[in-house]
Amino acid sequence: MTEPVQINQESIRYFNRNLFRSLIFFILGILLLIGIYKVLPYFLETMFMVAMAIILTAIIGPLIDRLETRGIRRLYGVLLFFGLLIALLVFGAVRGIPVLLTEVGKISDGISSATSGSSMEEMLGSLNTWIAKYLPDRQISMETVTEYSSRFFGQIGSLLANAAKAGVNLLFIVIITFFFLVQGDRMMKRLIESVPNRYFEMALNISYKTQKQLTNFLRGQLLAATGVAIMSIIGLHILNWTFDANISGPFIIGSIAGFANMIPYIGPFIGMVPAILVSLFNNMGDPAAASQLYYALHIIVMFLIVQQIDNYVISPVVVSGSMEMHPLTVMLVVFIGSQFGVLGMFLAVPVWGIIKVLVLELYQGLKGHHFL
Amino acid sequence: MSDNTSLMTSPIFESFKNRLKPQRSEAQLALANVHIFNKLSWSEIRRVEQTVHVRSFAPGENVFKQGDPGSGMYIIIRGAVGIHLDIPGEEPQKLAELSEGDFFGEIALLDESPRSAGAIAIENSKIIGFYRPDLMNLLHTRPALGAKILLALSEALATRLRSADEKLAKATRQLKTYLDAEAQDHD
Numbered sequence: 001m002t003e004p005v006q007i008n009q010e011s012i013r014y015f016n017r018n019l020f021r022s023l024i025f026f027i028l029g030i031l032l033l034i035g036i037y038k039v040l041p042y043f044l045e046t047m048f049m050v051a052m053a054i055i056l057t058a059i060i061g062p063l064i065d066r067l068e069t070r071g072i073r074r075l076y077g078v079l080l081f082f083g084l085l086i087a088l089l090v091f092g093a094v095r096g097i098p099v100l101l102t103e104v105g106k107i108s109d110g111i112s113s114a115t116s117g118s119s120m121e122e123m124l125g126s127l128n129t130w131i132a133k134y135l136p137d138r139q140i141s142m143e144t145v146t147e148y149s150s151r152f153f154g155q156i157g158s159l160l161a162n163a164a165k166a167g168v169n170l171l172f173i174v175i176i177t178f179f180f181l182v183q184g185d186r187m188m189k190r191l192i193e194s195v196p197n198r199y200f201e202m203a204l205n206i207s208y209k210t211q212k213q214l215t216n217f218l219r220g221q222l223l224a225a226t227g228v229a230i231m232s233i234i235g236l237h238i239l240n241w242t243f244d245a246n247i248s249g250p251f252i253i254g255s256i257a258g259f260a261n262m263i264p265y266i267g268p269f270i271g272m273v274p275a276i277l278v279s280l281f282n283n284m285g286d287p288a289a290a291s292q293l294y295y296a297l298h299i300i301v302m303f304l305i306v307q308q309i310d311n312y313v314i315s316p317v318v319v320s321g322s323m324e325m326h327p328l329t330v331m332l333v334v335f336i337g338s339q340f341g342v343l344g345m346f347l348a349v350p351v352w353g354i355i356k357v358l359v360l361e362l363y364q365g366l367k368g369h370h371f372l
Numbered sequence: 373m374s375d376n377t378s379l380m381t382s383p384i385f386e387s388f389k390n391r392l393k394p395q396r397s398e399a400q401l402a403l404a405n406v407h408i409f410n411k412l413s414w415s416e417i418r419r420v421e422q423t424v425h426v427r428s429f430a431p432g433e434n435v436f437k438q439g440d441p442g443s444g445m446y447i448i449i450r451g452a453v454g455i456h457l458d459i460p461g462e463e464p465q466k467l468a469e470l471s472e473g474d475f476f477g478e479i480a481l482l483d484e485s486p487r488s489a490g491a492i493a494i495e496n497s498k499i500i501g502f503y504r505p506d507l508m509n510l511l512h513t514r515p516a517l518g519a520k521i522l523l524a525l526s527e528a529l530a531t532r533l534r535s536a537d538e539k540l541a542k543a544t545r546q547l548k549t550y551l552d553a554e555a556q557d558h559d
Contacts, residue, residue: 068513185509189425197427201443201503202434204425208505310407 031251049169051178055350059222060216064181064267078181082174102251137303192266199369206365213357221262221350223318228271229258235302236275244284247275257303263334263349265327268307274297325349325356378535399426399500406475408524416517423510425501429453429493438490442480444503448472451497457489469494481507488520 027050060081067077101132118339138210181186188207195203225278240244247253292298325333330349374406390426400417403409408500409420427451435446444451449468455468455476467489468474476491481504493499511518 008378028424065513136447193425197429197433197435200427200501201440203503206442207441208508209376370437370439 012249024155044167049173052173053180053352053356055218056173057180057217058211060177060181061184062215062219075182078178080177081181100252102230119253146201202365202369202371206361209365210357210361213361214354216355218350218354220315220318221353224310224315225258225261227258227314227318228261228306229254231306231309232257232271232303235306239295239298239302241296243292243298245279245298246286247279247295247299248291249278253278256307259346262346264332265330268303272300272303275303325352397421398449398498402473402500403448405473406447407528408478408521411524412517412520416520419514419517420502420510420521423453423502424464425445425503425506426497427501429497431493431495433493433501435491435493436477436487438488439486441484442477442487443484444480444501445475445478445507446491447475447502449498449500452494452495453497453499454492455489456492478525478528480504482529491545495554 005227059308064074064077064081067080069073072080192200192204192207202299231254236245236253241249242252253271255277256274257268260267260270263270276294276299279289279296279299280294282358283294289295331350333348333352336343337346339346389511396414399421401415402413403417403420403424404414409417412420412445435453436443437454450472452469452471453474453476454466455470457465457466457467477487480487484504507518507521510521
């Protein structure tokens with residue numbers, strides 16, 4: 001005969017109290033989520049500016065640290081950096097903008113002369129003959145080309161229209177970056193000190209390791225992008241000198257290639273496209289260039305060489321090994337980024353890298369301190 | 373002569389003297405008493421003070437738990453801390469009770485291996501935490517200062533190693549003497 005189960009009144013009260021507390025936390029959690037969802041759009045732009053400032057601080061910070069190592073106080077180091085940057089920008093604006101405008105002018109001249117004359121129709125004709133061999137039901141019409149061109153240039157127009165707003169945002173980003181660079185350590189210390197004792201050591205370690213990883217990742221990306229940009233500019237010049245390829249604006253195209261390099265696997269192809277298009281437009285109607293397929297093959301080979309040098313020489317040295325990404329991950333991330341426009345596509349991989357670092361460090365920290 | 377003495381002891385002079393005397397915070401004074409910082413100048417101590425974290429612990433609160441990854445050292449400004457060793461299946465063993473001016477956990481500045489014992493505040497305590505990220509930041513931004521701290525830490529380790537070697541040699545000698553005596557008894 002089993003004894004009847006005695007339900008203690010204290011246990012019932014304890015259960016009710018816990019149930020009540022859980023219910024309150026659940027409702028508060030739901031309200032918080034709704035609040036974030038409703039308020040987030042208003043803060044999205046500010047959050048973007050703060051995120052950009054954090055990225056810039058992570059890139060510039062080591063340089064300021066180095067100046068501090070040489071005995072220059074942090075504030076003076078930051079002032080020195082921004083002074084030099086402004087001087088460089090002014091010098092660049094005075095000397096570089098005319099060169100840049102000439103390059104843009106050359107590219108647009110090439111495009112307009114190609115699209116205005118009959119050469120575009122001639123080229124389309126030969127292209128359609130080639131396509132017809134493999135895909136008889138697919139043909140490219142002049143209307144399609146005009147539609148895509150106007151859509152592409154329309155986007156550039158809207159980008160320019162937003163330039164003034166972007167300028168103001170840029171100014172805010174620079175100001176936030178300035179304060180992060182000068183007082184970032186103190187701000188971080190205050191933030192960390194608000195963490196309860198139980199989680200303090202873990203929070204400090206995670207924040208330190210994340211900062212370190214983030215700095216290494218962004219610096220690596222920047223160095224690799226600069227390397228690819230410089231090699232592409234040199235490569236395009238070599239093509240112009242050796243094969244008389246007539247690819248105008250090598251500086252702009254090389255810079256695009258370098259920037260696009262931040263997107264693994266897909267980036268190199270994005271870098272090739274402007275070069276091939278410019279060569280196509282500039283050399284339209286030139287039978288020698290047509291016989292060389294408008295130097296498309298040369299350009300592809302040149303970019304492949306640049307990519308191989310980047311993959312086997314530059315990236316292994318400057319990019320952290322822990323940031324390697326699976327091709328499928330890159331594709332998905334770039335696809336999600338593309339929902340936020342062209343800039344979103346370019347920033348998707350670095351942002352994913354930052355999230356990956358944060359999650360990995362948080363997981364390892366929680367596991368190390370037996371919270372998981 | 374008596375005029376000079378009265379001038380020296382006058383409240384105005386005392387107040388002026390006090391104003392000229394450098395004001396040291398309790399954190400600075402606590403840091404200066406620890407062997408790895410006691411060779412630093414006051415300006416260097418001030419720089420270390422900007423880096424470290426002053427934390428308050430309630431009685432019974434864990435400073436760190438046994439088995440947690442080691443992150444750094446602690447210096448007690450006020451209060452008391454007990455060092456405990458948990459042995460599975462046994463009652464926790466109290467290894468030491470530390471008070472004002474004492475420090476512990478400095479090896480964790482060099483090594484991330486798990487803490488060999490736990491530390492629990494016995495009373496309301498104000499404790500300075502100096503962690504590996506802080507040391508790394510100092511090494512990065514003030515290499516000369518970081519190197520001084522590392523050197524002092526290495527000296528402390530060398531002293532401990534020498535002491536451990538001597539204890540081991542003594543224990544080996546005692547064991548040998550004991551084994552020889554046992555062997556003679558058997559003979």
